[in-house]
Amino acid sequence: PMRGCIGPGAYGEKLGFKDVVAFDMGGTTAKCALVENGRFSVNSLYYANGYVKGFPIKSAVIDIVEVGSGGGSIAWIDSQKRLHVGPQSAGSTPGPVCYGRGGAEPTITDANLVLGRLNPGNFLGGEMKLDVNAAQRAITEQIAAPLGCAGESGMIQMADGIIAIATVIMAGAIRKISVEHGLDPRDFVLFSYGGGGPLHSCALARELSIPTVVVPPEPGNFSAIGMLLADARIDTSKTFVGLLSDKTVPAMAEIYRAMEGEAATSLAQEFGTAEVFFEHHAEMRYRGQGHNIKVPVSGLKVAEQIRVAFERDYKRRYGHADAKAPAEFQALHLSAFARLKQPEIARLPRAAAKPRLAETRRLYIGNAGGRVDAQIYRRDALGPGFAAAGPAGIEEYGTATVVWRGDGFGVGG
Secondary structure, three states, X not given: OHHHHHHHHHHHHHHOOOOEEEEEEOOOOEEEEEEEOOEEOEEOOEEEOOOOOOEEEOOOEEOOEXXXXXXXXXXEEOOOOXXXXXXXXXXXXXXXXXXXXXXXXXXXXXXXXXXXOOOOOOEHHHOEOOOHHHHHHHHHHHHHHHHOOOHHHHHHHHHHHHHHHHHHHHXXXXXXXXXXXXXXXXXXXXXXXXXXXXXXXXXXXHHHOOOOEEOOOOXXXXXXXXXXXXXXXXXXXXXXXXXXXXOHHHHHHHHHHHHHHHHHHHHHHHHOOOOEEEEEEEEEEEOOOOOOEEEEOOOOOOHHHHHHHHHHHHHHHHOOOOOOOOEEEEEEEEEEEXXXXXXXXXXXXXXXXXXXXXXXXXXXEHHHOEEEEEEEEEHXXXXXXXXXXXXXXXXXXXXXXXXXXXXXXXXXO
16 A cells, blocks of 8 residues: 555656545555645554554554445445445455356446446456346346336446445545545545546545546556655654753754664665655644644754644644643654655556547446446547547556546546
């Protein structure tokens, strides 16, 4: 998940987008993280298997929210006849029903297939054929019929319901990393990748009122590109407890100097680089509180500057700040970066363009009220500057992008 956030940050910078929601939907889960002003947030505590039931691990990790809503997430009905999606997943083995590998329970992928959003003859570039009839039967027998939705229209209605529930779950994850931190998702660009991300990005953007969606090249394998674009980085932290005052700030600065020296030495030994950049964050709170916020304090040398930064971030997150209450430190965090040689994004190799095939397919588009004739494009045949409008489908190896009615799209270059 960490490398999946580095790619959006690098691409966003090249495209002129500093504030990005990185959204990665794979086979079992959907993950999202914020890139704010070109940087992602790092936590010092990670809960393996989730915050509620997970095991806490003291390790630096990117602040990622993950939900059980991937292509293989199973649609099911509870004892009160309510439709649910996930967190159980068919994964890749046996996989969705349409894979024909033994999967018996309908999934998000099966729903996308029966809604026309996946091409059964061109999945993975035609290497794998999908069984539309099997997906239709599974949704009809296990979801539509038990809920009293008869015929093809009932099956389509339930497939759309599966996608709608998944959209709400994924939108909730994005709200958790944005709204709950005092940030408005409408101010961000949705950077959508993974095998399932582009299929759902227009619906998700509409749910959150996000105006712009970016689908990078090779979205199904995009996380791997992050490994090529990553800087060498060390994250360290020290406990530092004390009231914010003119007496504690010099002590804080001294600790940061020592941390910087250790980090620079480690990076030089491992990567042979002398050029190192640093970022400072302090965990702070009002005296007596039980929760902290992480405040950027790079370059802040006096207590008054740090107080302003703390109150600004506190008010952004909680809607208010107390100008009279004392503030206190709890911990100091240092991020040290060393620039490594990286490939030029614009020169990464691309597959040779193939002739464009004129094709129209019936797609179920939510804001069109049902199935509509949509133009289908092959992404590798669309050159820089190409522009069109939805409803449309854009197919490529590993995924497809669904463009809703009224949404425009284009190819940058």
